[in-house]
Amino acid sequence: MGNSSARRAREPRNRTTSRGVAAAVLLAVVAGTALAAGPVAAAPPTAEGVDGMDGVWRTDGYGTVLAIRDGRLREYQTTGVSCLPGGAARRTGHGGDGSVIYTGGDATVYRIRPEADGTGANLHFDGSVGDRALRRLPALPDRCAKATSTGALRTFDVFWQTFEENYPFFAAKGIDWRAVRDRYRPKVHDGMPDAELFALLREMVRPLYDAHVNIDAGETGDFAQSRPGTVAPGPGLDGRAQRFVERTDLGGKRLRSFANGRIGYARLPDGIGYLRISGFGGYDGDSPTYDRNSAVLDQTLTQVIKPGLRGLVLDLRINGGGSDALALRIAERLTDRPYFAYAKRARNHPGDPSRFTRPQRWDVQPTPHRSRYTGPLAVLTGGETYSAGETLTQALMQRPAKTTRIGRNTQGVFSDVMERALPNGWHFGLPNEEYLTPSGTTFDGEGIPPGIRTGDFLREIEAGTHDSAFARAVAKLRRQSR
DSSP, X not given: OOOOBTOOOSSTTOOOOOGXXXXXXXXXXXXTOOOOOOOOOOOOOOSOOTTSOOEEEEESSTTEEEEEETTEEEEEEEETTEEEEEEEEEEEEEOTTSOEEEEETTSOEEXXXXXXXXXXXXXXXXXXXXXXXXXXXXXXOGGGGSOOOOSHHHHHHHHHHHHHHHOOOTTTTTOOHHHHHHHHGGGOOTTOOHHHHHHHHHHHHGGGXXXXXXXXXXXXXXXXXXXXXXXXXXXXXXXXXXXHHHHHTSTTOOOEEEGGGTEEEEEOTTSEEEEEEOOBSOOOTTOOOHHHHHHHHHHHHHHHOOTTOOEXXXXXXXXXXXXXXXXXXXXXXXXXXXXXXXXXXXXXXXXXXXXXXXXXXXXXXOOSSSOOOOSOEEEEEOTTBOTHHHHHHHHHTTOSSOEEEEESOOOOOOSOEEEEEOTTSOEEEEEOEEEEOTTSOOOTTTOOOOSEEOOOHHHHHHHTXXXXXXXXXXXXXXXXXX
């Protein structure tokens, strides 16, 4: 929504709320994304309608209530102290699996498949991985019908409570979140300057060093940060990295550009391919839909995966994330056998951070397309490998064919980003999910380590002389392909 990215993966990863990192975490929130559709009337439960969907539904985890009536859907973002309207969408069709399709004004696609008894349903966002369980409610929560204060105290309380109920990593990061509230809330009062409130919220979350935490306070400011020692990927850094690779590794040869400049490819004289991907989304400047992005990606991979490929370098070192589903389409082209990618779960109890939804296993399924590569693979990663770039790296760890990770640890942010509104009109984002290995562990925080550790790619770009990860990758692939 992992990311985008922008993995807002519905929140999935599609819209980065913080202006300062819009380019950086590019798609660290992309897949189902934020919904900024036109006004849709709140939908109190009525009869179930022609498709059985009318009524009120609560997600398992994610703090979200959906109200559906007469083909219109409205989201509500809920905590124990708040209920704020979220995105809106209209019914646009039906899927072959019996799902009802709703589309938001920003091309977010909800697919809701009701269970046979009508009491439950599954929600899927195009571009994300996994489903969310829905259960019927008799009515909207009472607080959803009440106006809420827009003052600083209420804004603080909603901000703190949203993290309290959804953020899974306080213990791992050594943060006592209730002590944070006790320290900062006495400093908040209605009427305080916006700049002071923003600075206070920013200082509350700064110690998390979580690249999937962001605050967009409009004209007042924005906040996002990377893990210490890393920087957020963005167009400027991406361009510098590509020029460095072309000059240093490819001997002045230009990469072939695909997918709106998000993918570059070159084949070395000895038949080793170099595939560079800066994000999983934005492949078509005219259409933001997952279907169109997927079509462009498939066309691109068909053009670059050709007979005679003796080895492949997959460079994810400057990758802002995006759609996990698009990332998995890469993995599907790199195997002829199905295998375990990861399992995904979300925190789902407001008072107990150890409780999660049942993990959903996700497997890499070989593409039926004849254009596949199943030989040795070298995956280049670093601290600027974000979100869906990391979930792809994790998916490739179990790849049946020879696969080597080379470089540095990834950023350590896998979850889709929950994007939330605040009563005063500001927005913020936070993660609430874990991506599990077969043994049930995660790489949140520290990132996925490489199998072969090399020099700091950003320092090598500055020096302009040597790309140690690329050199190790090519040397290893040449040995493996003999």
